[in-house]
């Protein structure tokens with residue numbers, strides 16, 4: 213590992229140890245934050261008990277659906293818009309302000325539309341994620357060299373096949389950036405929504421534990437999310453590096 | 463005999479605020495199995511001519527007929543194109559790049575492996591079959607594109623400065639390979655090149671284009687035997703032909719430069 217990598221690990225470890233020391237010394241009272249070692253212990257207990265397994269499965273399923281839907285819809289819309297400049301000129305300014313809209317404000321509306329089940333959470337994750345996929349798909353497709361599209365035409369490829377075999381593969385690194393954002397936004401959207409009105413999921417359990425002053429469970433679940441998201445992102449990052457390696461000069 | 467491909471009064475204007483008269487009018491008829499080279503000053507419309515012949519761009523006026531069918535806005539089957547720019551697919555290995563068209567046409571994997579293996583050997587890319595274009599030199603990438611076109615056995619091959627990225631020695635050798643291929647397949651070839659000696663050595667006829675908008679100033683027949691190779695560059699008539707082309711081109715090149 214690089215020296216930056218070791219320094220990073222040392223930095224995180226140092227902060228955790230500092231927090232541990234401050235909690236143990238009573239500088240930070242236990243009803244505010246419990247020591248990291250206690251969080252880890254509690255997480256272990258909570259996971260082993262299986263009590264929250266259905267919540268974890270529900271959250272991960274909803275996040276997965278939000279990611280998949282935003283990828284499919286985002287790539288399709290991005291491809292369509294990129295080859296339809298007139299529509300794009302109309303929509304571009306709206307895209308630019310999209311992330312200025314607090315999506316959670318629509319939560320009541322989503323409940324009216326989709327009921328009290330999992331759909332409102334999925335919808336928020338999807339709404340947050342899909343624009344990142346659209347924008348990055350557009351960005352990637354804009355960079356396809358015209359000569360590659362000509363080559364596709366010489367090979368007799370029509371619009372859909374050119375998109376599938378040439379333009380999207382060329383844009384793949386950019387779309388991957390959209391994918392990474394879609395993963396992050398889906399977690400944010402789904403778990404955030406679970407806090408508001410939902411009867412299960414990781415976000416719901418954290419909120420429930422908070423309301424019942426159950427710090428061990430609350431911090432266990434927070435730690436769980438943190439570990440999960442960091443692991444997912446690091447895997448995606450490693451995957452991206454492998455994909456990009458072949459596209460770059462050594 | 464009817465020509466294999468014929469252009470009549472073909473022009474191309476790029477529309478815009480100040481329209482660019484890029485090409486023509488061009489009249490040209492290529493016999494089946496003929497090797498035709500095009501030389502002309504930079505920016506005179508050579509690549510535009512290729513686009514129009516391939517059906518990648520519509521002519522502003524005039525018509526193109528390939529194998530008795532008009533070409534208009536679509537690339538007819540049977541035409542292969544090697545572009546001036548690098549058109550290799552960066553996400554595919556050399557092998558998969560060359561296999562692209564064959565797979566598209568629905569060839570079996572056994573057939574693909576056989577054809578691509580042969581083409582890789584032929585193009586001197588044997589050690590790079592599993593490499594990606596980013597790991598190749600510009601000349602090697604161009605050879606990948608040539609191979610990708612040739613494995614489809616086009617009846618009309620349009621090449622736009624395919625050896626531009628190669629050194630002089632390799633270019634002469636690739637020229638020999640191209641001649642061999644041309645003899646074996648009987649394809650009609652149109653080769654755009656900026657190297658006058660290359661045009662003289664390879665072609666049955668050399669079309670010399672004017673500065674933009676490109677027209678043919680003259681078409682010069684070389685009268686080489688079909689079995690020629692790069693050794694003809696040492697012959698007396700080679701020098702005579704090349705200097706004749708240069709005499710035609712010199713003034714045009716100066717004009718093209720003066721405009722730029």
Ligand SMILES: Nc1ncnc2c1ncn2[C@@H]1O[C@H](COP(=O)(O)OP(=O)(O)OP(=O)(O)O)[C@@H](O)[C@H]1O
Nearest residue numbers: 476482484503504505506507508509510511546674
């Ligand atoms: N898409 C386009 N829009 C407007 N003008 C264009 C376009 N493509 C080419 N041109 C112009 O048309 C003229 C001919 O271009 P073309 O690429 O056919 O020349 P060329 O002979 O192939 O040049 P080179 O020797 O540099 O390859 C040039 O003046 C160029 O600027």
Ligand SMILES: [Mg+2]
Nearest residue numbers: 508509510546
């Ligand atoms: Mg050109």
